[in-house]
Amino acid sequence: MQDCFDHPSPRPVSQLAALLLTAVFVLLMATGGGFAQSVVPPGNAVNLDQTFGPSAPRGTESASDFWRAFRGGDPNDLLRVLPDGRAMTTTGQYWRAFREDYITVKVLWLPAIAIVLLALHQLLRGPMRISAGRSGKTIPRFTLNARVAHWFTAVVFIFLGLSGLTILMARPVLVPLLGNDISSVLVSAALQGHNVFGPLFIFALMWLFVKFIRGNFFQIVDFKWIFKLGGLFGGHVSSSQFNFGEKSWFWMVILLGSVMSVTGLALEFPWLIGDLRLLQASTILHAIGAVALITVSLGHIYVGTIGMEGAIDSMLIGEVDENWAKEHHDLWYEEMTGKSASDPTEDTT
Amino acid sequence: MSFLEFVEGPLFLFAAGVFVLASLWRFVGIIRIGRKKDISPPKGSAAGGFIAGNFRHFFPRGIFARRTWLHIVGGYGFHLGLLALVVLGAPHVAFLEDRLFGFGWTPLPRWGFILVADVAFAGLIVLWVRRISDPVMRLISSRADHIGSILIFLVMLTGAFAMQESHDLLRAIHMLMVDIFLIYFPFSRLFHGFTFVLSRGNTGATYGRKGMNL
Numbered sequence: 007m008q009d010c011f012d013h014p015s016p017r018p019v020s021q022l023a024a025l026l027l028t029a030v031f032v033l034l035m036a037t038g039g040g041f042a043q044s045v046v047p048p049g050n051a052v053n054l055d056q057t058f059g060p061s062a063p064r065g066t067e068s069a070s071d072f073w074r075a076f077r078g079g080d081p082n083d084l085l086r087v088l089p090d091g092r093a094m095t096t097t098g099q100y101w102r103a104f105r106e107d108y109i110t111v112k113v114l115w116l117p118a119i120a121i122v123l124l125a126l127h128q129l130l131r132g133p134m135r136i137s138a139g140r141s142g143k144t145i146p147r148f149t150l151n152a153r154v155a156h157w158f159t160a161v162v163f164i165f166l167g168l169s170g171l172t173i174l175m176a177r178p179v180l181v182p183l184l185g186n187d188i189s190s191v192l193v194s195a196a197l198q199g200h201n202v203f204g205p206l207f208i209f210a211l212m213w214l215f216v217k218f219i220r221g222n223f224f225q226i227v228d229f230k231w232i233f234k235l236g237g238l239f240g241g242h243v244s245s246s247q248f249n250f251g252e253k254s255w256f257w258m259v260i261l262l263g264s265v266m267s268v269t270g271l272a273l274e275f276p277w278l279i280g281d282l283r284l285l286q287a288s289t290i291l292h293a294i295g296a297v298a299l300i301t302v303s304l305g306h307i308y309v310g311t312i313g314m315e316g317a318i319d320s321m322l323i324g325e326v327d328e329n330w331a332k333e334h335h336d337l338w339y340e341e342m343t344g345k346s347a348s349d350p351t352e353d354t355t
Numbered sequence: 356m357s358f359l360e361f362v363e364g365p366l367f368l369f370a371a372g373v374f375v376l377a378s379l380w381r382f383v384g385i386i387r388i389g390r391k392k393d394i395s396p397p398k399g400s401a402a403g404g405f406i407a408g409n410f411r412h413f414f415p416r417g418i419f420a421r422r423t424w425l426h427i428v429g430g431y432g433f434h435l436g437l438l439a440l441v442v443l444g445a446p447h448v449a450f451l452e453d454r455l456f457g458f459g460w461t462p463l464p465r466w467g468f469i470l471v472a473d474v475a476f477a478g479l480i481v482l483w484v485r486r487i488s489d490p491v492m493r494l495i496s497s498r499a500d501h502i503g504s505i506l507i508f509l510v511m512l513t514g515a516f517a518m519q520e521s522h523d524l525l526r527a528i529h530m531l532m533v534d535i536f537l538i539y540f541p542f543s544r545l546f547h548g549f550t551f552v553l554s555r556g557n558t559g560a561t562y563g564r565k566g567m568n569l
Contacts, residue, residue: 150489151425157484158477195516195525202515205473206480275466323490 101286109293110178114171116301124308134314136329144325145342153321155217159210165203167300172196174293201274208267215260221247222256227337247338255306262295269295359527362534367454370537377541378549385553390560397564404563405556411569412555425485433478437511439463439471446520472515479508503545510536 148156172180173196180189231243231250243249248256269288272279279285310317316330331339336347356364414420415427441447445462452459463471483504486492513529520526540546547554562569 150485153488154425154481154485157488158480161480161484191522191524194519194522198518199512199515202469202472202476202518205469206477209473209477274469322488324488 097283097286101290105290105293106177109290109297110174113294113297114175114178116297117171117304120301120304124304124313128308128312133312134309136315136327136333138329138333140316140327141329143328144319144323145328145331145339146324147320147326147331148324150324152217153324155210155213156321159207159214162203162206162210163299163303166200166207167296167303169196169200169203170296171300173200174296204270204274207263207270211260211263211267218256222253224250224253228253242333244336245334245338246341247335249335251309255302258302259299262299265291266295266299357523357527359523359530362527362530363450363454366534367530370534374537374540378546381541381546382549382553385550390557393564398566399563401560401564404559404561404569406559407563407569408557408559409552409555411559425481429478429481429485431478432474433482436471436473436475436478437507440468440475440511440514443471444468444514446517468518472511476511476515479504479511483508499544503543506532506536506539507545 172192176189176193180192184192225246227244227246228250231245234243236243236249236251269292272285272288273292276285279288310321314334316327317334319330320326328339328343331342332347339345339347415423420427443463445465445468448459448462462468483501486496486500486504510529510532513525513532517525517529536545540548559569
């Protein structure tokens with residue numbers, strides 16, 4: 007959108023900038039094979055040159071007696087100390103098996119199933135239209151600060167979702183598709199980005215809680231919404247500012263988001279916990295919570311954009327059409343305007 | 356020459372040269388435009404107003420502070436966070452020591468690096484989200500504003516991607532974004548990072564000369 011106060015840059019300046027940027031890409035092309043990269047192990051990487059204990063993945067020495075003795079003890083005994091001073095737990099094997107067999111294989115199907123169901127809904131039933139059409143009159147629904155809090159959370163959530171799925175899908179999906187080298191770069195980038203954006207989600211969660219807690223407590227009228235499945239069966243359902251679905255989504259974000267925050271902090275700063283079993287449990291809870299949130303968020307995004315006519319206005323401009331408010335949030339409409347949502351003499355079409 | 360060596364070597368020097376020379380060129384050019392001669396008798400100090408105007412605008416007036424607190428918090432968070440990132444981030448300190456100054460200083464620990472990165476990211480996202488959420492801000496924002504926001508976001512994001520310092524490619528992509536940023540900066544609205552002194556000073560000098568209390 008053009009700025010009404012905007013004075014375009016003088017043409018020579020913009021041309022010069024374009025020229026310089028073009029020069030950069032020409033120079034880049036000139037580097038040819040220089041794109042080949044080298045991989046440097048991170049500071050905490052396993053030392054492949056070690057030949058004893060768990061740091062000897064190349065198997066230059068089996069140390070079978072040591073491992074037999076190590077494995078034969080209590081599997082929940084965490085503080086088994088290796089000769090080089092490090093601790094190791096045998097519960098890691100169960101954790102890895104559960105993660106690989108269930109989390110990265112079966113649970114990851116949930117978002118895919120949600121996408122298929124939403125696509126089917128869009129194809130078979132189409133978007134929910136405002137049955138009375140747009141009235142042309144709007145009423146305020148969300149303040150600027152509430153909208154900024156929502157979009158801030160959305161930006162952080164989408165980035166964390168994409169980077170988290172990249173990390174989770176690396177071994178079963180990315181490596182077979184892209185190979186080790188590219189997958190390694192992608193996962194390293196995703197992991198570091200995830201670590202930086204993770205704490206932002208905690209901030210976003212608190213902001214969201216403060217901004218939207220009002221109006222999200224469950225009410226008697228929400229039972230009608232449940233029995234009619236939000237209007238899918240049994241016609242129109244009354245609701246206040248937020249319906250049962252929105253309230254459930256809000257509390258799911260807050261509660262599951264809190265679990266994600268705690269487990270995420272434990273994984274990002276493992277020395278805060280220290281107990282390997284808690285860290286293993288954190289990865290499982292973190293992954294399950296993430297997939298659950300991502301799956302339900304797809305429905306939230308669908309209904310908030312193409313799935314319901316007029317819904318996106320509330321978060322884009324902060325106002326909604328009066329007829330939209332009457333149809334979807336009649337009790338809130340009456341509270342806001344002092345008018346009846348069902349009185350035909352106050353029809354605003 | 357590898358891609359990384361190229362973006363950290365010749366291209367970086369070229370970009371830094373463009374950044375310095377073009378910034379000087381624009382800054383001097385703006386100063387050379389000068390101000391319209393004011394023939395009214397001065398009632399105060401224009402120079403004092405220039406300085407006072409610069410400092411006074413670091414703090415919003417009460418009635419505006421209440422309405423724009425989000426913008427203020429986001430703005431300070433982003434700018435101060437970015438400054439701390441650039442100056443105190445361990446990879447940046449090492450790079451500046453190696454390529455520019457020949458000496459270094461104590462960098463932030465990893466958790467501190469993540470903390471200031473979060474402050475900077477939070478500020479930038481808040482500012483950009485507010486730009487598209489506020490109808491008035493949306494109306495007065497041009498493509499150049501969005502390009503500047505996205506470019507600095509990409510510089511920071513690729514920097515976050517490269518934090519493990521385990522892949523040359525990630526470091527090279529970050530350096531490439533830095534190089535593009537340095538070249539783009541002087542010719543764009545990002546140049547407000549330097550011209551804010553002149554614009555605040557001009558306003559302050561005008562009012563200072565009229566004897567108005569800033």
